[in-house]
Amino acid sequence: MAPKNLFRFGSDLWDPSSRFATSWLLNPWLLFAARALISLYAFVTRFFIIGWQCTHDSLGGCKDVERSFSYFTILTYWGIAFYFAVAALHTVTYAIRGRSLLDSLPRPLQALHSLFYSTIVTYPFLVTIVYWVVLYKGPWFPSQFNAWSNVSQHGLNSLFALFEIFIPRTNPPPWIHIVWLIFILALYLGLAYLTAATQGFYVYNFLDHNDVGGRGIVAGYIFGILVAIIIIFCLVWCIIWVRRWLTETKLGMDGKFASQPADTNDVELASGNKYATGNRHEAQERVY
Numbered sequence: 001m002a003p004k005n006l007f008r009f010g011s012d013l014w015d016p017s018s019r020f021a022t023s024w025l026l027n028p029w030l031l032f033a034a035r036a037l038i039s040l041y042a043f044v045t046r047f048f049i050i051g052w053q054c055t056h057d058s059l060g061g062c063k064d065v066e067r068s069f070s071y072f073t074i075l076t077y078w079g080i081a082f083y084f085a086v087a088a089l090h091t092v093t094y095a096i097r098g099r100s101l102l103d104s105l106p107r108p109l110q111a112l113h114s115l116f117y118s119t120i121v122t123y124p125f126l127v128t129i130v131y132w133v134v135l136y137k138g139p140w141f142p143s144q145f146n147a148w149s150n151v152s153q154h155g156l157n158s159l160f161a162l163f164e165i166f167i168p169r170t171n172p173p174p175w176i177h178i179v180w181l182i183f184i185l186a187l188y189l190g191l192a193y194l195t196a197a198t199q200g201f202y203v204y205n206f207l208d209h210n211d212v213g214g215r216g217i218v219a220g221y222i223f224g225i226l227v228a229i230i231i232i233f234c235l236v237w238c239i240i241w242v243r244r245w246l247t248e249t250k251l252g253m254d255g256k257f258a259s260q261p262a263d264t265n266d267v268e269l270a271s272g273n274k275y276a277t278g279n280r281h282e283a284q285e286r287v288y
Contacts, residue, residue: 014110017255019169020087020102020117021094024247026167027256028095034167035088038160042081045152046074052145059145070195070203072188073131076123077153080160083120086113087164098258115180118173118233121165121240122181124157125232126225134206134221165239169248169255172240178233185229189222 023031054062068074094100131154141147192203202208206221247253
């Protein structure tokens with residue numbers, strides 16, 4: 001038997017029971033509202049911070065706003081804002097017509113959404129751990145703005161990730177996503193050093209060998225982050241698997257689904273069957 005190509009998009013049905021757009025706990029409209037609210041909060045947070053910093057030179061002004069786009073924390077927070085906006089769109093289209101917009105996209109875009117989900121349920125924990133364990137030195141922030149902005153971006157980010165882990169009906173992410181998560185981190189490392197070369201500052205002091213005491217220590221930090229993201233991914237995978245097993249197998253809470261269109265000629269679609277987007281049972285394991 002020929003070995004499987006781990007980079008293929010797959011040829012089976014895409015998410016036939018709309019796991020990305022449904023929840024075992026919330027009906028589609030409530031799931032849409034929750035995701036839209038999280039997206040709104042994340043966008044308001046970022047734009048308020050931008051406006052506040054630009055109008056307060058003591059906080060670095062617009063110069064620091066420009067620099068912020070080189071920080072992994074900020075990039076991942078923008079990712080949270082956009083992910084929940086996209087997820088809310090897919091959820092509301094599912095709630096309206098019984099079939100999400102995600103189902104209509106080309107397979108590569110569906111695979112990218114799956115990877116997007118994997119980043120949302122892993123990177124925020126990495127950001128939170130690195131910030132509070134490595135970067136934060138105390139004491140507590142003297143101004144309410146600094147306290148709120150840091151808690152929002154280095155604390156609530158993980159809360160939003162937990163929401164996506166526990167509330168939707170998503171399957172555990174494909175194992176191949178570990179490779180892509182590491183690859184994205186490697187790309188960011190390149191961006192960090194490109195920023196140092198072109199703008200003259202290190203986004204994180206542990207990337208500056210002069211500041212931490214040697215290149216070996218920098219390599220140690222980088223290796224530690226590599227190990228951390230692998231551990232985080234494995235823990236998240238296990239938690240999602242347990243959530244799915246507990247809610248669906250043990251508690252019988254298969255999910256809250258939208259009603260199917262009544263004017264369809266397809267008996268299966270008209271029945272309200274949770275597998276209504278296809279004619280075979282859902283494949284539990286896929287490689288995207």
